[in-house]
Amino acid sequence: MDISIILDTMMVLFGIMALGYGANKAGILDEVSNGRISRLVLSITTPLMIIKAVFSESLTGDKSEVVTIFLLGLGMYAILPLFSRIAVRLLRVKPDDSGTYEMMLIFANTSFIGYPIMKSLFGDWAVFYSSILNMPFNFLVFTYGVYLVSRGSKDSLRFGFREILNPGVVASLVALILYFTGIRLPSGIISIMSLVGDTTVPLSMLTIGSSLALIPVKDLFREPRLYVLSVIKLLIMPSVCYVLLSIVLKDQFLVNMITINVGLPAGTMTVMISSQYNGNTRMASIGVFITTLASVATLPLIAYLFMS
Numbered sequence: 001m002d003i004s005i006i007l008d009t010m011m012v013l014f015g016i017m018a019l020g021y022g023a024n025k026a027g028i029l030d031e032v033s034n035g036r037i038s039r040l041v042l043s044i045t046t047p048l049m050i051i052k053a054v055f056s057e058s059l060t061g062d063k064s065e066v067v068t069i070f071l072l073g074l075g076m077y078a079i080l081p082l083f084s085r086i087a088v089r090l091l092r093v094k095p096d097d098s099g100t101y102e103m104m105l106i107f108a109n110t111s112f113i114g115y116p117i118m119k120s121l122f123g124d125w126a127v128f129y130s131s132i133l134n135m136p137f138n139f140l141v142f143t144y145g146v147y148l149v150s151r152g153s154k155d156s157l158r159f160g161f162r163e164i165l166n167p168g169v170v171a172s173l174v175a176l177i178l179y180f181t182g183i184r185l186p187s188g189i190i191s192i193m194s195l196v197g198d199t200t201v202p203l204s205m206l207t208i209g210s211s212l213a214l215i216p217v218k219d220l221f222r223e224p225r226l227y228v229l230s231v232i233k234l235l236i237m238p239s240v241c242y243v244l245l246s247i248v249l250k251d252q253f254l255v256n257m258i259t260i261n262v263g264l265p266a267g268t269m270t271v272m273i274s275s276q277y278n279g280n281t282r283m284a285s286i287g288v289f290i291t292t293l294a295s296v297a298t299l300p301l302i303a304y305l306f307m308s
Contacts, residue, residue, distance in 0.1 A: 006303040009120040013113075013205050014296045020209025029210040037207045038268075041200055046111050047171030049119070049197030053128035054178045055190050063180060066132055072258060073133040077140050080106045080262075087232050091225055099148030100270065100279050101225075104287045105233055107141050108264035110134045111168065112208055113295070116201040117260065126257065128179070131172045133261060138169045141269050149270075149279035208292060211268075215289050219282070226287050233291055234298040238263030242306045256307050263302050265291035 023029040029037075084105035093101045108114060110130070118126040178185070242259040249255050266288045274284040 006121060006307075007300045009117065010296055010300050012120070013116060013201070016202055016205035017209035017212070020206035020211075021213045022209075023206065024210040024213035029206070031214060034207050034210050034214075037203055041203050041207065042111060043167045045196055045200040045203060046115060047167045048193040049115065049124075049127055049200045050131045050168070050171040051175050051178070052190060052193035052197045053124040053126075053131075054175045055185070056124035056128070066129070066176070066179065069129055069132045069254065070135065072254065073136050076133070076258060076262070077106075077136040081140075081144065083237070087229075091228060093225060097280050097283060099151055100274055100284050100287075101229060102148050103141075103145050103270045103273070104229060104266035104284065104291070105237070107137065107145060107267045107269055108261060109267040109288075109292065110137060110261065110264065112204040112268065113292070114261055114264050116204055117264075117299070118257070119201060121260075122253075122257075128175055130257060130261065131168070131175065133258065135169065135172050138166060141267075141273070145269065145273055146277060149273050150277040212289055212292065215285060219286055220290065223283055223286055226283070226290050229287065230291050230294050233266065234263055234294055235302070238302050239305070242302075259302065259306065260299070263295075263299060265295040 020029060024034075081102070084102040087105060088098050088101045091101065114130060114134070115127050118130045177183075238259045241262045242255060245255045245258055266284075268288060271281060271284045271288055273279065274281045
């Protein structure tokens with residue numbers, strides 16, 4: 001992979017984030033509009049982008065590769081909780097906050113940053129593969145993720161199939177059915193999915209930039225352990241992942257795709273679940289902020305070290 005490609009991609013994404021930040025400061029975007037755009041992205045544009053990816057001309061017809069990616073996803077989400085538990089213990093995080101720290105290490109921002117990066121770097125077909133890799137995410141975040149956050153509170157575990165079977169999961173399942181059956185949708189429908197799905201990248205970045213503008217700068221220095229967590233999340237984890245995968249996998253694209261997914265910043269689901277289950281929402285928000293901002297530098301660095 002040419003390092004200039006990922007540098008250019010991250011600069012473009014960072015530029016759109018900066019526009020979102022400025023729009024918030026100018027009063028054009030606010031917390032309410034952020035929430036509405038987020039729902040639009042998660043419920044409509046991202047699902048359409050995933051489904052449309054099935055009809056990409058670059059998508060291979062090798063069905064076994066999709067099965068392999070799904071199995072790799074299961075393995076990835078089996079190992080990440082174990083790694084995060086060890087890392088958080090080494091950080092000596094307070095018991096009440098340890099679950100939130102573990103969540104930030106396990107669950108990355110796949111929808112708002114991961115899919116846009118995959119689309120920008122590799123094309124539509126990589127979005128489909130990445131969605132398959134992350135299918136276990138949705139089940140795990142609403143089961144184990146809720147457990148991690150609520151174990152330090154009095155809230156009971158409240159989740160169901162409605163949360164697990166969200167639009168992203170449904171879109172991935174529909175994409176799988178279309179892929180394996182070979183069903184071809186009318187060109188008009190594909191064009192609609194393409195036009196709407198392509199808005200995912202700018203809308204996601206604008207929303208992230210606007211959300212970052214809501215966090216006071218002084219709060220960024222109150223949780224020093226979060227900076228150590230960022231190093232673990234954005235540098236150590238993807239580096240270890242790349243080395244191990246390079247030993248067991250021959251397909252360089254799969255190695256690169258999984259490494260990038262592991263090296264993504266902490267996901268916004270940590271904040272949402274922390275808020276719902278009385279976790280440390282402020283700390284989760286700062287963690288997402290710091291890792292998101294740092295990823296502008298770390299993702300190109302990882303690409304330079306391992307993928308150039």
